[in-house]
Amino acid sequence: MAERTLSPSAYADLVDLGRRLYARALVRREQEPITDPRGQPIGWLLDTRIPMLEGDTFREVGRVLAERVRARGVRQVAGFGFGAYALVCAILSAPPPPGAPELRGGFIREQRKPYGRHRLVEGPLSREEPVVLVDDILNSGRSAARAVALLRSDGFEVCGVLTLFNFTWSSGRSRLEAEGLWVDSLLDLNLRDGPRSASDSL
Numbered sequence: 001m002a003e004r005t006l007s008p009s010a011y012a013d014l015v016d017l018g019r020r021l022y023a024r025a026l027v028r029r030e031q032e033p034i035t036d037p038r039g040q041p042i043g044w045l046l047d048t049r050i051p052m053l054e055g056d057t058f059r060e061v062g063r064v065l066a067e068r069v070r071a072r073g074v075r076q077v078a079g080f081g082f083g084a085y086a087l088v089c090a091i092l093s094a095p096p097p098p099g100a101p102e103l104r105g106g107f108i109r110e111q112r113k114p115y116g117r118h119r120l121v122e123g124p125l126s127r128e129e130p131v132v133l134v135d136d137i138l139n140s141g142r143s144a145a146r147a148v149a150l151l152r153s154d155g156f157e158v159c160g161v162l163t164l165f166n167f168t169w170s171s172g173r174s175r176l177e178a179e180g181l182w183v184d185s186l187l188d189l190n191l192r193d194g195p196r197s198a199s200d201s202l
């Protein structure tokens with residue numbers, strides 16, 4: 001989608017950012033033992049916390065994603081899980097264009113907090129306006145679909161999902177689009193050996 005809406009140089013910059021994120025986030029089994037959720041060894045994964053928790057990348061990604069959220073006419077973002085928290089904060093840290101409103105953010109809990117304010121979604125999000133779910137990786141779409149269901153169960157309207165990476169060999173995108181959501185990713189990963197490799201989210 002980006003190549004249809006951006007100038008060639010702006011698109012090249014975005015692809016460059018996606019590639020730099022990929023290079024900084026990539027962890028291979030030669031470097032350290034890594035496993036899937038079932039405990040099976042895997043060849044590689046992307047740990048986006050590494051680039052996202054460095055100040056310069058945090059700010060650069062925040063500016064790019066905030067622009068994408070605003071381009072959709074939305075001003076609320078929510079995140080679910082450790083891959084998403086820095087993204088929400090980075091987006092909120094981007095200065096708004098002159099005259100534009102500030103964005104609002106939220107963190108989604110696995111379960112409603114059983115004490116205190118008893119909230120499922122922390123932060124100042126309004127139920128009167130749509131929310132974009134942000135995450136680092138879209139693979140099977142299970143995590144995003146769960147987050148969307150949690151938001152909806154708490155009375156929020158979710159309009160779309162914005163991620164850093166989309167694993168194109170997996171079905172996450174179509175799964176979310178079937179739920180009426182738009183899906184936008186900074187970088188579509190289309191690795192030739194993708195299905196035989198693994199990520200931290202299989």
Ligand SMILES: O=P(O)(O)OC[C@H]1O[C@H](OP(=O)(O)OP(=O)(O)O)[C@H](O)[C@@H]1O
Binds near residue numbers: 142
């Ligand atoms: O589309 P999916 O197949 O659901 O995969 C994507 C999810 O997997 C990763 O999180 P992970 O489950 O590894 O947990 P973490 O955020 O705690 O690291 C990633 O941060 C996404 O949230």
